[in-house]
Amino acid sequence: MNFNFNTKELLIRHFPFKLGFATEAVAEAVLNGFDDIAVLPTNNELMAVSAIGVPVWDYIDILPSYIEGTGESFSGYKFPRETTLEAVRVKKIVETDVMGRDGSVEELISMDDWQLTIRGLIINYESTDYPEEQVKELQKVCELKTSLLEVCGTFLTMLDIKYFSIHRLVLNPSLGYSNIQSFEIEAKSKIPFIIEP
Structure with missing residues (x-):
């Protein structure tokens, strides 16, 4: 191309x-x-092609893993190719007012985790029926009893994000379409915390 x-x-x-x-x-x-x-x-070649044949350069995949909270194995999840990712990173700064001085004194503590917003559509391309099974699959992913999911994707890799935790799932109404479910997920990047003996 x-x-x-x-x-x-x-x-x-x-x-x-x-x-x-x-x-x-x-x-x-x-x-x-x-x-x-x-x-x-x-x-x-581009990284992936959406279900309707539209080339997309990015993708988001959650890799298979072992869930420590339940002892179950997770087979992984591929988000629909039409999914978008918004990333925001905030600095942790302590501001102190000093008497007799205009403004404040700032002290940088650290960089916060990436705050990720994943937005997308689950579409039933086969019929006008609601995509119930695909929505249940996404729901199960968001209900995993873990705060550390290994992920990969073009944009995530560029930002050096290898893990994230899912904090919130919103299923928005899709007015006028019975075969589409829009969703929004709030997540945070994570760095594994390993305690060595």
């Missing part, structure tokens, strides 16, 4: 030079420098 990007068009779309941010002469000088840049084609 080949990709071709028009850098000049992207710059105009995201940085409106002609709307007062720069004179037209400056804008033309900047933008004309991109006319001779060759776009390198890529023939790499």
Whole structure:
């Protein structure tokens, strides 16, 4: 699959030079420098394809594991390919007010875990029936008696997230569609805490 990007068009779309941010002469000088840049084609296959054949670059998989809380083995779970992932990371900062000084003194304690929001759709592509079995499968994943699930995915790997814990599952109504169930999961990245003897 080949990709071709028009850098000049992207710059105009995201940085409106002609709307007062720069004179037209400056804008033309900047933008004309991109006319001779060759776009390198890529023939790499995308990571996955959705159920309706749409190529997607990202995926989220929960890997098989042993659940210490119940002694059961978990066979893993693949989120639907149309799923999106939003990641937010907050710093843990202690703010102290000092008498006679404007503002506050800040002390960085640590980086907090990644707060992850997973949004997606469970779709029954075979009929207009509600996807009951797929929803029950997602529900079982969210009810696992563990706070450490091993995960993999393109975006997760880039953020160095190898484990997460699921905190909340929301099943939103899908108005007008009997064969679709939208969902939202709140999770946090985890680093295994191992006590060595």
